[in-house]
Amino acid sequence: MPDDSSHDPQELPHDDWRSYGPPQLPRVLESALSAFAEQGYHGTSIRDIAGGAGLSVPGVYHHYRSKQEILLALMVSVMDELLSRSRAALASVSDRPEDRFDVLVESLLRFHMFRRSQAFVASSEIRSLDAENRDRYVRLRDEQQQMITDIVSAGCVSGDFATAYPEDAARAVATLCVGVASWYRDDGPLQPDQLVRRHLGLARALVGGT
Amino acid sequence: MPDDSSHDPQELPHDDWRSYGPPQLPRVLESALSAFAEQGYHGTSIRDIAGGAGLSVPGVYHHYRSKQEILLALMVSVMDELLSRSRAALASVSDRPEDRFDVLVESLLRFHMFRRSQAFVASSEIRSLDAENRDRYVRLRDEQQQMITDIVSAGCVSGDFATAYPEDAARAVATLCVGVASWYRDDGPLQPDQLVRRHLGLARALVGGT
Amino acid sequence: MPDDSSHDPQELPHDDWRSYGPPQLPRVLESALSAFAEQGYHGTSIRDIAGGAGLSVPGVYHHYRSKQEILLALMVSVMDELLSRSRAALASVSDRPEDRFDVLVESLLRFHMFRRSQAFVASSEIRSLDAENRDRYVRLRDEQQQMITDIVSAGCVSGDFATAYPEDAARAVATLCVGVASWYRDDGPLQPDQLVRRHLGLARALVGGT
Amino acid sequence: MPDDSSHDPQELPHDDWRSYGPPQLPRVLESALSAFAEQGYHGTSIRDIAGGAGLSVPGVYHHYRSKQEILLALMVSVMDELLSRSRAALASVSDRPEDRFDVLVESLLRFHMFRRSQAFVASSEIRSLDAENRDRYVRLRDEQQQMITDIVSAGCVSGDFATAYPEDAARAVATLCVGVASWYRDDGPLQPDQLVRRHLGLARALVGGT
DNA sequence: CATGAATGAGCGTTCATTCAT
DNA sequence: CATGAATGAACGCTCATTCAT
Helix, strand or coil: CCCCHHHCHHHCCCCCCCCCCCCCCCHHHHHHHHHHHHHCCCCCCHHHHHHHHCCCHHHHHHHCCCHHHHHHHHHHHHHHHHHHHHHHHHHCCCCCHHHHHHHHHHHHHHHHHHCHHHHHHHHHCHHHCCHHHHHHHHHHHHHHHHHHHHHHHHHHHHCCCCCCCHHHHHHHHHHHHHHHHHHCCCCCCCCHHHHHHHHHHHHHHHCCCC | CCCCHHHCHHHCCCCCCCCCCCCCCCHHHHHHHHHHHHHCCCCCCHHHHHHHHCCCHHHHHHHCCCHHHHHHHHHHHHHHHHHHHHHHHHHCCCCCHHHHHHHHHHHHHHHHHHCHHHHHHHHHCHHHCCHHHHHHHHHHHHHHHHHHHHHHHHHHHHCCCCCCCHHHHHHHHHHHHHHHHHHCCCCCCCCHHHHHHHHHHHHHHHCCCC | CCCCHHHCHHHCCCCCCCCCCCCCCCHHHHHHHHHHHHHCCCCCCHHHHHHHHCCCHHHHHHHCCCHHHHHHHHHHHHHHHHHHHHHHHHHCCCCCHHHHHHHHHHHHHHHHHHCHHHHHHHHHCHHHCCHHHHHHHHHHHHHHHHHHHHHHHHHHHHCCCCCCCHHHHHHHHHHHHHHHHHHCCCCCCCCHHHHHHHHHHHHHHHCCCC | CCCCHHHCHHHCCCCCCCCCCCCCCCHHHHHHHHHHHHHCCCCCCHHHHHHHHCCCHHHHHHHCCCHHHHHHHHHHHHHHHHHHHHHHHHHCCCCCHHHHHHHHHHHHHHHHHHCHHHHHHHHHCHHHCCHHHHHHHHHHHHHHHHHHHHHHHHHHHHCCCCCCCHHHHHHHHHHHHHHHHHHCCCCCCCCHHHHHHHHHHHHHHHCCCC
16 A cells, blocks of 8 residues: 555645645545545446546555545545644634634635535535544544634633524534535636635624624 | 326425425335435435335336436425425515515525435435436526525615625525534424524524624 | 245155256256356356356346355255255165165265266365355265264174274265265266275275175 | 475485475465465465465565466475375385385375375365366376376285275275375374374275285 | 346456566 | 556446336
8 A cells, every 4th residue: 555645734734724736635536536526426436536547447446445445535634634724724813712713714715615626525425434434534523613613602702702502603604614615616706815705704793793 | 107296295385384294205205315315326226215115126117217217306306395385485474575584594494404304315416417307406496596595685675684795695594504404403402493593593694684 | 036945955855866867956056066166166257157057147146145155055955965865865774784884875976976066066165155154064064974974883883894993984985985076977987886886895895894 | 487496395305205394385385375275276366375475466476477387386396295205105115015005005194194285285276277287287196096006906916905996996095095185183183193004994995905 | 016037237346467666 | 575556357246227927
């Protein structure tokens, strides 16, 4: 099994969490990503993946032990990058809940714009993970959700936010950001910064901020 | 091919759009629904569907010409019920944008609570529809989205709502309601009326209502 | 799964244990038998079996759940016929150990001549059975071996046989009979009755009979 | 291709044909042997063999051109050792048929005890040899069988043996000895010398010796 | 509607084998 | 000898679908 760790986003601390180059996925994952995004995990064959990666079928199995392992590698890599960028975003601001909220939402929005298909696959193929892998993955996702909830709760305590139901609001914020991956297009009418500004406004409204 | 139109929800005008009995799907669709919800369209075999419906495989083909036709029938039936309930909800109130918004959002929320798996499958399996069927279905879905956008726009004109970007806000409202299907559980901590109240508040915040 | 019990040798009591018609195996087993005999279980593909049976690959799976199940069905059917004929043979003679020995050996010899490939596959593919199936099969085989051992032991007690090591001798007798399946040919120089006579002589010598 | 002839048993004249050290097979053949013994030739992959030998897959191909060549090398080496020991055994006694018979049977028995899996694989995988290799191997095996037949025939002429069908008896003797490989265990109840004594008795009985 | 039988195509996976380094 | 990368062919098995009864 080859060493793919060079592609592991953890190794690249996303101190510049706002900048997105082209995703650095190994060929097989790249191919699997677009196939899963279009046809889903079960609708994609190893031959599809191999073809998209310019490999033969056994060539794919040289790198990954099974189709399931490809899915897992893909989803973990996505979640790793998301978490890494979220942490970097939070590390770049003060302790004020408002600032922390803004920067985290912005990071989520940008990720769901610029890693559209990754984010989409990661959220839609959880059920295709084996029980064990699913547990492992869900823990990562919950960690991300908790980051939002914690900030919203802190903001309620501090009086920066006014929602009576911080957890519901936090979930709505996450839903809003994740939803972006379902409709955003690079070539759409909305410029990234525009999108961020507008949706940050919506997110603030959800938590009863100013 | 037998006539299944007797199951068409359009025939039952949902004048009581708030009340949800058990869904009235033919056995095959019922079985397909839960299978698609758990494993997706491509992860489900005709044998799965037949087994779940207590039918033989040819028995399934007696009712539907293909697996694709099952998916289409299911998705159209879901959308029909959703639209039918939305129209009934709107028909039950005045012309005031605030009332219309509230009632439509409430209807959407209730549908995504009480037709959880239907709504989930309908939104996640669009890509599994044939090109032709997909067009047909998307038109229905756009119709639903347009209902929200129209009301939000009207509210902005009338001064009831204050958002600067009615279309983005309307989409966020829809995302919020659809998202409910992803996490709501009958046996969860939130009572239906409670959920409606809280999320109606969130929806109003999104459009800058009071 | 179709009912193959009509081919089950247990249902035809082999009261005429000496007479061998053509084997009455279902087409799939017939095909598997000759393929296994020539190339072994692992050297035989489902496509080989299907082709030999005049079926498509799924056609084979309509009758048997797996390749392993084919092997098991084959081996059990062989052992059933062998045991059934052995019992019939013993049931046809007196209690005298000499008679019982002669008739059992004759039955074994004839079986290994006229069910050559069956016997060969049954003895050579035990290792290809799953652990569970192997246990089940080995019990049947031990039962057959025990029939010989019991008779030899009885003959030693009665003084009909003179061997000092009845168990070793009984195993040698079985080895002798089973070995026939490795070299006997229908079109060989030795007539069946001739073969039986000569090898019955050898078997008697092994137990120190007269 | 490296020269493996240093492992060729012909170079170690088995003048002490009774003594068995651990088998001196090259690692690849050693690994192939145990794999073939357990799962058969077709049930064994090159990766199995490589793993068992502590080699990489290309490492195996460094020593042998193909899987088939491994099988051939293994079977020839087994047969070489068997024949070499048989000749050494015969060279150690007088011309008396009885002595020659005893010593040859003893050698065969010991070989099938102490080279159990070798003997088993050699006899069960003949069908897995290519046509050409099979011919070459069968000639060796026939040579071994002929040694027995010749001695039995000589004993009949000299009056030492009393069987009316020397060839059948000789084959039965071989079958008896070969059969030992199917059930003998190092840790079984029968000591090697005991086993030899008892089975020599059985072999003598087969040829009508005293 | 059921059962039973069937099939072409395709599934995920592994095979023996090769070559560059 | 190892590692790493690769491949055409084949593996056991399942797919959606059909037809006769």
